[in-house]
Amino acid sequence: MKRSVIFGALTVAGLTAGAASAATLDDIQARGNLICGVTTGLVGFAAPDANGEWQGFDVGVCRAVAAAVFGDPTAVEFVPTTGQTRFTALASGEVDMLARNTTWTFSRDVDLKFEFVGINYYDGQGFMVPTELGVSSARDLDGATVCIQTGTTTELNLADFFRVNNISYEPVPIETNAEAQQQYLAGACDVYTTDASGLAATRATFENPGDHVILPEIISKEPLGPLVRHGDHDWGDIVRWTLNALISAEELGITSANVEELSAGTNNPEINRMLGSEGELGAMLGLEPDWAKNAIMVGGNYGELFEKNIGENTPIGLARGLNALWTEGGLLYSPPFR
Amino acid sequence: MSTLTDPPPSESFRLSQLIYDTRYRSLTIQVVAFMLIMLGLSWLVSNTVQNLQALGKDIDFGFLGQPAGYDIGQRLVPYDSQATHARAAFVGILNTLLVAVLGCALATVLGVTVGVLRLSKNWIVARLMSVYVEGFRNIPTLLWILLVFAIFSEGLPHPSTFRPDAETGQAESTMLFGSIAMTRQGSFIPRLVYADGAILFVIAIVLALIGIWALRRMAHRRQDATGETMPVLIPSVAILLSALIAANLIISAGSRSNELSLVAVGAEDGMSLAEFSGAAGRIDFCRIRGSGGSFSTQNLLDEREISYRAREFFGDRDSARGLARGECVMIAVPASEAAAFAAELTPELRGDAVAVVLSDTVLEGPAVQVEVPEITESGIARFEGGIPLRNPLIALWLALSLYTSAFIAENVRSGILAVSRGQTEAAFALGLRPNRTMSLVILPQALRVIVPPLISQYLNLTKNSSLALAVGYMDVRSTLGGITINQTGRELEGMLLLGGFYLVTSLIISGAMNVYNQSIKLKER
Numbered sequence: 001m002k003r004s005v006i007f008g009a010l011t012v013a014g015l016t017a018g019a020a021s022a023a024t025l026d027d028i029q030a031r032g033n034l035i036c037g038v039t040t041g042l043v044g045f046a047a048p049d050a051n052g053e054w055q056g057f058d059v060g061v062c063r064a065v066a067a068a069v070f071g072d073p074t075a076v077e078f079v080p081t082t083g084q085t086r087f088t089a090l091a092s093g094e095v096d097m098l099a100r101n102t103t104w105t106f107s108r109d110v111d112l113k114f115e116f117v118g119i120n121y122y123d124g125q126g127f128m129v130p131t132e133l134g135v136s137s138a139r140d141l142d143g144a145t146v147c148i149q150t151g152t153t154t155e156l157n158l159a160d161f162f163r164v165n166n167i168s169y170e171p172v173p174i175e176t177n178a179e180a181q182q183q184y185l186a187g188a189c190d191v192y193t194t195d196a197s198g199l200a201a202t203r204a205t206f207e208n209p210g211d212h213v214i215l216p217e218i219i220s221k222e223p224l225g226p227l228v229r230h231g232d233h234d235w236g237d238i239v240r241w242t243l244n245a246l247i248s249a250e251e252l253g254i255t256s257a258n259v260e261e262l263s264a265g266t267n268n269p270e271i272n273r274m275l276g277s278e279g280e281l282g283a284m285l286g287l288e289p290d291w292a293k294n295a296i297m298v299g300g301n302y303g304e305l306f307e308k309n310i311g312e313n314t315p316i317g318l319a320r321g322l323n324a325l326w327t328e329g330g331l332l333y334s335p336p337f338r
Numbered sequence: 339m340s341t342l343t344d345p346p347p348s349e350s351f352r353l354s355q356l357i358y359d360t361r362y363r364s365l366t367i368q369v370v371a372f373m374l375i376m377l378g379l380s381w382l383v384s385n386t387v388q389n390l391q392a393l394g395k396d397i398d399f400g401f402l403g404q405p406a407g408y409d410i411g412q413r414l415v416p417y418d419s420q421a422t423h424a425r426a427a428f429v430g431i432l433n434t435l436l437v438a439v440l441g442c443a444l445a446t447v448l449g450v451t452v453g454v455l456r457l458s459k460n461w462i463v464a465r466l467m468s469v470y471v472e473g474f475r476n477i478p479t480l481l482w483i484l485l486v487f488a489i490f491s492e493g494l495p496h497p498s499t500f501r502p503d504a505e506t507g508q509a510e511s512t513m514l515f516g517s518i519a520m521t522r523q524g525s526f527i528p529r530l531v532y533a534d535g536a537i538l539f540v541i542a543i544v545l546a547l548i549g550i551w552a553l554r555r556m557a558h559r560r561q562d563a564t565g566e567t568m569p570v571l572i573p574s575v576a577i578l579l580s581a582l583i584a585a586n587l588i589i590s591a592g593s594r595s596n597e598l599s600l601v602a603v604g605a606e607d608g609m610s611l612a613e614f615s616g617a618a619g620r621i622d623f624c625r626i627r628g629s630g631g632s633f634s635t636q637n638l639l640d641e642r643e644i645s646y647r648a649r650e651f652f653g654d655r656d657s658a659r660g661l662a663r664g665e666c667v668m669i670a671v672p673a674s675e676a677a678a679f680a681a682e683l684t685p686e687l688r689g690d691a692v693a694v695v696l697s698d699t700v701l702e703g704p705a706v707q708v709e710v711p712e713i714t715e716s717g718i719a720r721f722e723g724g725i726p727l728r729n730p731l732i733a734l735w736l737a738l739s740l741y742t743s744a745f746i747a748e749n750v751r752s753g754i755l756a757v758s759r760g761q762t763e764a765a766f767a768l769g770l771r772p773n774r775t776m777s778l779v780i781l782p783q784a785l786r787v788i789v790p791p792l793i794s795q796y797l798n799l800t801k802n803s804s805l806a807l808a809v810g811y812m813d814v815r816s817t818l819g820g821i822t823i824n825q826t827g828r829e830l831e832g833m834l835l836l837g838g839f840y841l842v843t844s845l846i847i848s849g850a851m852n853v854y855n856q857s858i859k860l861k862e863r
Binding site: 083084087088091107108111112113133135140141142143144145150151155156158159160162163166168169170171172173174175183186187188189190229230231 | 392720
C-alpha cells in the first residue's frame with residue numbers, strides 16, 4: 001500500500017516535471033496537436049456550437065496558431081478553464097497557451113511568470129442591470145448585490161470602485177459566466193459586472209436583451225490577450241507573431257479570400273515576406289514558410305474574425321471602437337514583418 | 339521449537355545475519371523501508387523545489403502580508419478589501435468553522451431524531467425515515483448543496499417584492515411573523531441589540547451555570563445517600579431565567595437614562611441634528627453591529643424623518659476607522675466621553691475636517707432591544723438591519739446537515755440496537771418507566787457505540803464544507819485556497835497552509851470528541 005502510494009506520487013511528480021520543461025514547440029509537434037485554454041463558455045469569444053465545435057474570437061486565435069504550427073486548424077484541443085483554474089493550468093503545462101479574456105496586468109506578467117504576447121481585444125469593465133432596477137449610473141448602485149467572477153481583475157476593480165465612491169455592495173462570487181448569467185437572471189444579484197465585451201456577449205444570449213442595460217461607466221482598462229508561460233521565448237514568439245500576422249493582414253488587405261492568390265507573390269515586399277514567397281521568416285520561427293498564410297486561411301484576418309464572431313452584424317453587436325486598426329483611429333498596431 | 343534445546347554457540351555478529359537471522363530480519367526490513375520512504379520524500383521535495391525554480395518561483399509566505407484587494411460578503415469579523423491576505427484567510431477560517439459548528443449541531447439533532455424514529459413501531463414513520471436516510475446518504479453532497487441553493491436563490495421572492503406598492507400600499511411578499519425576510523438574495527432574521535454593559539449578561543449566565551451545576555451535584559448526593567430523587571430541570575430553568583432577568587433590570591436601570599451624544603464630522607460647533615442634516619443632505623451614520631445605542635439613534639433619525647444611510651461596523655475600533663476614512667460621518671457615543679472622542683478623532687480625519695459634538699442627545703434605551711430587518715424605502719430594494727444569512731451559507735449548512743444526518747441516524751440506530759433487549763426488560767422489571775429506561779439504561783450504553791463513528795461524521799462534515807466553492811460561500815478554501823492563490827500565484831504555499839488548517843482542525847475536533855468518548859465509555863474496575 002505504502003509503496004504504491006509512493007510510486008503514484010513519483011509518477012505524478014515525474015509527469016509535472018516533464019510538462020514544465022522548455023521547448024513547448026517540440027512537445028506540441030510530438031503530440032500532434034495544440035492544447036489551448038479557453039473560457040468555459042462565452043458566446044462570441046469561446047463557446048461550443050450546436051455540433052460541439054468550439055467557435056469564437058478567442059478560439060479563432062487558437063486555431064490560427066494551430067494552423068501556423070501544423071497547417072491544420074483542427075489540430076487543437078480546447079480546455080475550458082475558469083477564472084480560478086486558468087493560471088494553474090497554464091503554469092503546470094496542462095495547456096500550451098491561454099486565449100481566454102485574460103487581462104494583461106503587471107503582477108500577472110511579472111509575479112505570476114506569464115508572458116502576454118499581445119492584445120487581441122481592448123476592453124474595460126462595465127456593469128449590467130435590469131432596466132426595472134431604475135439605475136442609470138454605477139454610482140447609484142449603493143447597497144446592490146453584485147455577481148462577480150472570482151479570481152479575475154474585475155473582482156479587484158469592483159472592490160476599488162465601490163470603496164473609492166464610498167458606496168457599499170454585497171459581492172456574490174461565482175465561478176463561470178454561465179453561472180453568473182443564471183444567478184443574474186434569477187435575481188439572486190441585482191448587477192452583473194465583467195468586461196464590457198463579456199456583458200454584451202452575455203446579454204446577446206438573453207431571451208429579452210432589451211430588459212437589461214449596460215451602464216455607461218467603464219471603470220477599468222482591460223487589455224485582453226493570449227498568454228504563454230515565461231521562459232520559452234521561441235514558443236512565445238510563435239503565438240505573438242501569429243497574432244501580429246492576423247492584425248497586419250487586415251492592414252495589408254490580406255483576407256481569407258485572397259490569401260491564396262497573394263501568397264503566389266505580389267509587388268508588396270511585406271506581404272511577400274509574411275506569406276513566405278520572399279525571405280525566411282517562417283524558418284526563423286522554426287515553422288514552414290507558409291505559416292502565416294495557413295493562419296490567415298482559417299478564419300481570415302483580425303477584422304474578419306472580429307466581424308464574424310462579435311462584430312456589429314452578430315447578436316453580440318460590438319463596434320470596433322478601440323479595436324480598430326491604428327489607421328482607422330483604433331489601437332491595433334502590429335510591428336512590421338521584416 | 340527444538341532449536342531451543344541447544345543453546346546457540348556464542349559467535350560474533352556477521353553481516354549476513356541481518357537478512358538470514360529472524361532476530362534481525364524484521365528490523366532490517368523496517369530500516370530499509372524507512373530509508374526508501376525518506377528517499378522518496380526527499381526526492382519529491384527536491385523535485386518540487388527544482389521545478390519551481392525552473393518556473394522562476396520560490397517558496398515565500400510574504401504574500402500573506404499584502405493587501406487582498408477583494409471583498410467578502412458573509413463575514414464575522416471586520417474586513418475590507420484593503421486588509422491583508424492573512425486577514426482574508428482568517429475571515430475564511432471563521433466562515434468554515436461557522437458552517438462546521440452549525441452543521442454539526444443541526445446534523446446531530448436531525449440524525450438522533452431520525453435514528454430513533456427509524457426504530458419506531460409506527461410503520462409509516464419508520465418507513466419514511468428509511469426513505470430519508472437512503473435518499474440523503476446515497477446522493478452526493480454536492481448535488482444536495484446545489485439543489486438547496488437553487489431552491490433558495492430561484493424559489494424565494496425577490497427583495498423588491500417586499501417593498502409596498504406606491505399606489506396600493508400593499509407589498510407582494512410579506513415577512514414571516516413580520517420579522518423574518520426570506521429572499522432570493524438571502525434571508526434576514528431579527529437581531530438582539532444590547533446596551534452598554536451587556537457583559538453583565540455573560541456574567542449572569544456563568545453564575546447561573548455554576549448554580550445549576552451545584553444544584554445537580556446536590557441532587558446526586560442526596561439520591562446516593564437517601565435514594566430520593568429531586569426535580570432538577572424546572573429549578574435549573576428558574577435559576578437561569580432569574581439570573582437573566584436580574585441582569586436585564588440592572589443594565590436597563592442605567593441604560594434607559596444613559597444619554598448618548600452624536601459626534602459628527604463636518605458639522606459646526608453646537609449644531610443641532612436638524613441643522614447638520616440640513617447642511618449635509620444625507621447623513622452617513624456609523625451603525626455598530628449589535629449596539630443598542632446605534633439602534634436607538636436610528637429610531638430617532640427615523641422618527642425625525644432625517645435622511646440617512648447606515649454603514650455597518652463591527653465595533654468601536656472598526657467604526658473609528660470608518661469615520662477616519664470618511665465612510666460614515668456620524669456616530670453615537672456616551673455623552674461623558676463625547677468631547678474627548680471628538681478631540682481624539684479630529685487629527686485622524688482626512689484633510690482639515692473636524693469632528694464636533696452635536697447638541698442633540700439620544701437615550702440609550704433598554705438593555706435588550708430587537709432589531710427587525712426592514713426593506714429600504716428608496717434606492718435598490720434590500721433589507722437593512724437584523725442578521726443577514728446569505729443563501730450560500732444556508733444552502734451549505736442545510737445540505738451538509740441533511741447529508742451527514744443520514745449517516746448519524748444510522749450510527750444512532752446501530753447504537754440503540756447494540757443494547758440487548760434484556761436490558762430494557764430488566765429495567766422494566768425493576769419498575770423503571772420507559773423514558774427513564776431510555777435515559778438511564780439504554781442511552782448510556784448506546785452512546786459507547788454511537789460516539790466513535792460520530793467523530794468521523796463530524797470530521798466529514800467539516801471537510802465537506804470546502805464544497806462551499808460551488809455556491810460561492812467564502813470559506814477558507816474560497817478565500818485562501820481560491821482567490822488569494824489566484825491573485826498571488828502562490829499555489830504551493832496556499833495549498834500547504836490550507837492543508838495544514840484542515841489537518842489541525844480535524845485533529846482538534848477528534849481530540850475533543852475523544853475526550854468526550856473517554857468520559858462515556860465502559861469503565862472497567
